[in-house]
Amino acid sequence: MVSERDILRGKLNVAQIYADPKTFVDKPTLPSAQQVLSNFQNITSSGNVTEGEVVNFVDSNFKGEGLELEAITIPNFNSNPAFLNNITDPLIKAWSQTVHGFWTSLARNTNDSTLCGGADDCESTLIPLNHTFVVPGGRFREQYYWDSYWIIQGLIQSELFDLVNATLQNFMDELENIGFIPNGGRIYYLNRSQPPLFINMLHDYVAATNDTGILTRALPLAEKELEWWQTNRSVSVTSPYTNKTYSLTRYGVTNSAPRPESYLTDYLTANDPTLATPLTEDERAELYSELASGAETGWDYSSRYIRTPGAGGSNNTNVALRALNVKGTLPVDLNSILYKAHVSLADLYNQQTHSAAASTHLQNATTIREAILDLFWDPTKLAFYDFNLTSNVRNDFFTIVTFFPLWNGIIPDEVLKLI
Numbered sequence: 001m002v003s004e005r006d007i008l009r010g011k012l013n014v015a016q017i018y019a020d021p022k023t024f025v026d027k028p029t030l031p032s033a034q035q036v037l038s039n040f041q042n043i044t045s046s047g048n049v050t051e052g053e054v055v056n057f058v059d060s061n062f063k064g065e066g067l068e069l070e071a072i073t074i075p076n077f078n079s080n081p082a083f084l085n086n087i088t089d090p091l092i093k094a095w096s097q098t099v100h101g102f103w104t105s106l107a108r109n110t111n112d113s114t115l116c117g118g119a120d121d122c123e124s125t126l127i128p129l130n131h132t133f134v135v136p137g138g139r140f141r142e143q144y145y146w147d148s149y150w151i152i153q154g155l156i157q158s159e160l161f162d163l164v165n166a167t168l169q170n171f172m173d174e175l176e177n178i179g180f181i182p183n184g185g186r187i188y189y190l191n192r193s194q195p196p197l198f199i200n201m202l203h204d205y206v207a208a209t210n211d212t213g214i215l216t217r218a219l220p221l222a223e224k225e226l227e228w229w230q231t232n233r234s235v236s237v238t239s240p241y242t243n244k245t246y247s248l249t250r251y252g253v254t255n256s257a258p259r260p261e262s263y264l265t266d267y268l269t270a271n272d273p274t275l276a277t278p279l280t281e282d283e284r285a286e287l288y289s290e291l292a293s294g295a296e297t298g299w300d301y302s303s304r305y306i307r308t309p310g311a312g313g314s315n316n317t318n319v320a321l322r323a324l325n326v327k328g329t330l331p332v333d334l335n336s337i338l339y340k341a342h343v344s345l346a347d348l349y350n351q352q353t354h355s356a357a358a359s360t361h362l363q364n365a366t367t368i369r370e371a372i373l374d375l376f377w378d379p380t381k382l383a384f385y386d387f388n389l390t391s392n393v394r395n396d397f398f399t400i401v402t403f404f405p406l407w408n409g410i411i412p413d414e415v416l417k418l419i
């Protein structure tokens with residue numbers, strides 16, 4: 001059902017007041033949402049609205065984007081962590097020092113005093129977080145799931161262990177309160193997650209700090225994370241190569257509308273007036289689901305998920321996007337990440353002398369490893385490829401994902417022989 005809010009968002013996006021559709025959805029309302037809707041009706045009821053009236057309406061009914069988050073000073077920031085002393089090349093050292101300094105402009109706290117609250121209050125898309133976090137920056141004002149993995153690799157090198165802990169605490173709060181880790185810290189991301197790297201972040205943090213105290217809270221939540229992926233994203237597949245049946249994981253989001261933060265781009269992909277064949281309503285809904293699933297992969301968007309890569313050329317990428325097949329693809333990277341998650345979790349359980357739980361996870365890892373080698377590994381081309389559930393064969397699109405199993409410790413015999 002299309003709500004009044006959807007109509008308002010749609011009309012304001014079509015008016016293109018902001019170049020980036022994310023700007024508008026990141027603005028909290030000034031009065032209550034109900035009041036905003038009624039103010040909108042007042043200016044649109046005559047049927048004729050000028051651009052100036054729309055701009056005035058937005059200015060007087062919405063606050064600035066991003067104001068609920070505040071930049072913070074990182075306590076005891078060490079501008080010369082040990083890793084810098086190991087770099088001998090002066091150019092690389094200067095570059096690394098500069099990159100290390102970026103943390104000071106990317107750390108954020110939720111500004112509690114600006115949050116919307118009770119009845120008749122303003123409304124916001126922000127998911128408030130209790131602990132400090134690091135943002136990707138620019139239009140990405142909030143905490144993101146898989147970006148945090150790469151961020152944590154850097155924070156560990158920079159010896160900013162409290163920030164790593166705080167990031168993990170935020171994810172644990174989300175697992176506890178929401179049931180999974182959403183794509184990012186906005187309510188419009190609540191229909192999807194991102195590459196499930198929480199357990200690997202946790203493992204890296206414990207390895208770097210030996211703070212095993214975190215595990216009392218983290219281990220049950222790590223189980224919850226894996227259960228979410230198993231319940232919501234796993235599929236059963238029988239290998240055309242060995243006839244064995246496995247449970248593997250793919251990205252797949254239930255969604256039938258444009259992504260609010262990319263409203264106009266998604267709408268135009270589905271309704272492109274320059275394309276000869278209009279989509280039916282069901283096809284549009286399915287495309288919106290594929291677009292959101294593509295965002296869940298973290299690779300929004302890559303030819304590896306497109307049935308006819310390159311179709312439409314670079315002049316009109318809508319043709320290729322309409323051929324997205326994310327839900328029909330078993331991704332090498334996702335399943336390699338989950339393999340490593342089981343191995344890492346087993347290691348953490350072993351450190352806590354929970355050997356039964358450790359061996360369950362090692363068993364799960366062994367099963368995923370077998371499936372990865374069966375379905376994704378091409379022994380003649382010596383490379384890993386995604387598996388296409390629609391055509392029931394391995395894809396032949398070579399990308400960097402070929403390295404994911406290797407990075408995560410799955411080395412095929414043919415490669416071992418070459419070493």
Ligand SMILES: OC[C@H]1O[C@H](O[C@H]2O[C@H](CO)[C@@H](O)[C@H](O)[C@H]2O)[C@H](O)[C@@H](O)[C@@H]1O
Pocket residue numbers: 022136140144146147183184259261262295296298299300301
């Ligand atoms: O750096 C944050 C993320 O940025 C890209 O994706 C995000 O933007 C999309 C459009 O606004 C949104 O729909 C998606 O859900 C967001 O995650 C990037 O592709 C991601 O890899 C990255 O995590």
